[in-house]
Amino acid sequence: MAPQHGSRRARIAFSDAAAKQVEAITSEAEIHALDRALVVVSVDPDVGEPIPGNADGPLLREYTDDVERVRLVYWISALRTVVVVAYIEV
Known part of the structure; x- marks a missing residue:
């Protein structure tokens, strides 16, 4: 049986x-906290909430841990x- 691979992470x-x-x-603690948040967003980019705005630019999202x-x-x-x-x- 072929090994199962998880979905690819998005590049940050x-x-x-x-x-x-x-x-x-x-601060090491702040770097660690940021790293954890970046991993969450890279694994599931839709985890954040959409930020209302206009359609002129990219749809911004906000993730808060x-x-x-x-x-x-x-x-x-x-x-x-x-x-x-x-x-x-942070």
């Missing part, structure tokens, strides 16, 4: 602003293979 990319936010994180105290604002590529993180709060 950061906007320039989000990349600067990541660079500013110095109240336990780890992390908030991500992101959008998903058309083929659902890339999650682009636009904003991070």
Whole structure:
């Protein structure tokens, strides 16, 4: 019997602003919390709630992990293979 593989994770990319936010994180606990949130979003990009807005740009979503105290604002590529993180709060 062939091995079962789970669904592929989406690749995570950061906007320039989000990349600067990541660079500013110095706490190991915050890095760990962010990593956990990024894994959740990469496994299931639809986990976040849609943010109402106009149709001029990508549909933004917001994922909040109240336990780890992390908030991500992101959008998903058309083929659902890339999650682009636009904003991070840790």
